[in-house]
Amino acid sequence: MITNRIITFILGIIMIICGVFCLFNPEMTYMTIGLVAGINMVIDAIGAIVLWIEIKRVYRQANIWALIAAIASAAFGVFLITNSQAQFVVDMTIIYMIAIWQIIIGVVGIVLSLKIRAERKELQTEYLGRNWWLILLTGVLLIACGIYGMINPAALINAAGVFLGLSIIVAGANIVSVVA
Numbered sequence: 001m002i003t004n005r006i007i008t009f010i011l012g013i014i015m016i017i018c019g020v021f022c023l024f025n026p027e028m029t030y031m032t033i034g035l036v037a038g039i040n041m042v043i044d045a046i047g048a049i050v051l052w053i054e055i056k057r058v059y060r061q062a063n064i065w066a067l068i069a070a071i072a073s074a075a076f077g078v079f080l081i082t083n084s085q086a087q088f089v090v091d092m093t094i095i096y097m098i099a100i101w102q103i104i105i106g107v108v109g110i111v112l113s114l115k116i117r118a119e120r121k122e123l124q125t126e127y128l129g130r131n132w133w134l135i136l137l138t139g140v141l142l143i144a145c146g147i148y149g150m151i152n153p154a155a156l157i158n159a160a161g162v163f164l165g166l167s168i169i170v171a172g173a174n175i176v177s178v179v180a
Contacts, residue, residue, distance in 0.1 A: 004054045005179045011047040012179070015040060015172025019165045026161025033094055033164060034087030038080025040168050045074035047175045094160055095153040102146030109139030 018040060022029040029036055048070035056062040080086050113135035120129040149156040 004050045008047045008050045008054075008179045009176055011043050011050075012172045012175030015043055015047075015175065016169050017172075018043075019168030019170075019172055022161055022165030022168060024165075026158040026165070029161035029164055030094075030157045031091065032087075033160065034080050034090035036164065036168075037090065038077045038087070040171070041073045041077030042081065043077075044171055044175070045070045045077060048073070051175075051178060095149065095156045098156055098160055098163070099146045099149030099153070102142045102149065106139040106142030106144075106146060109135050109142060113139060 018036070022036060048066065052062050052067045052070060080090065113132045116129040116132040116135065120132065
């Protein structure tokens with residue numbers, strides 16, 4: 001139905017606009033990150049549910065897990081929007097979660113780069129895995145950023161706002177691209 005596509009398109013555009021706002025106002029985004037995340041979870045869920053209904057109507061079948069994920073997003077989003085304590089917890093812990101995530105991804109990158117290097121030597125190939133050192137370097141930098149973020153969380157506040165803004169823009173663009 002054309003109305004569902006229009007609604008979904010509009011929701012995607014709203015998400016993109018919200019993402020751009022977050023991108024250009026990272027400090028404000030950080031201070032309201034729980035609320036912003038909750039609002040965008042609900043918008044994304046509505047778009048996903050509308051899209052699921054449209055797919056079900058057109059193809060007479062749709063993945064039930066997509067609907068369950070959308071309902072879960074809506075539930076968590078409403079919880080964040082209506083619960084100021086949950087917003088505060090998200091606001092206070094997101095920086096440490098990002099720092100821990102960076103450290104974990106950095107360690108995985110280092111392990112992966114060393115495995116690639118070992119396989120390259122074992123296969124005696126010139127081309128396969130020749131840039132393993134870039135993965136190693138990225139891993140080391142991610143660990144350094146994560147440790148710095150744990151020691152000085154204020155340094156990650158801008159990065160968190162920018163990261164959330166980019167994530168929301170990508171999610172909105174994804175919704176728009178599906179219905180466009």
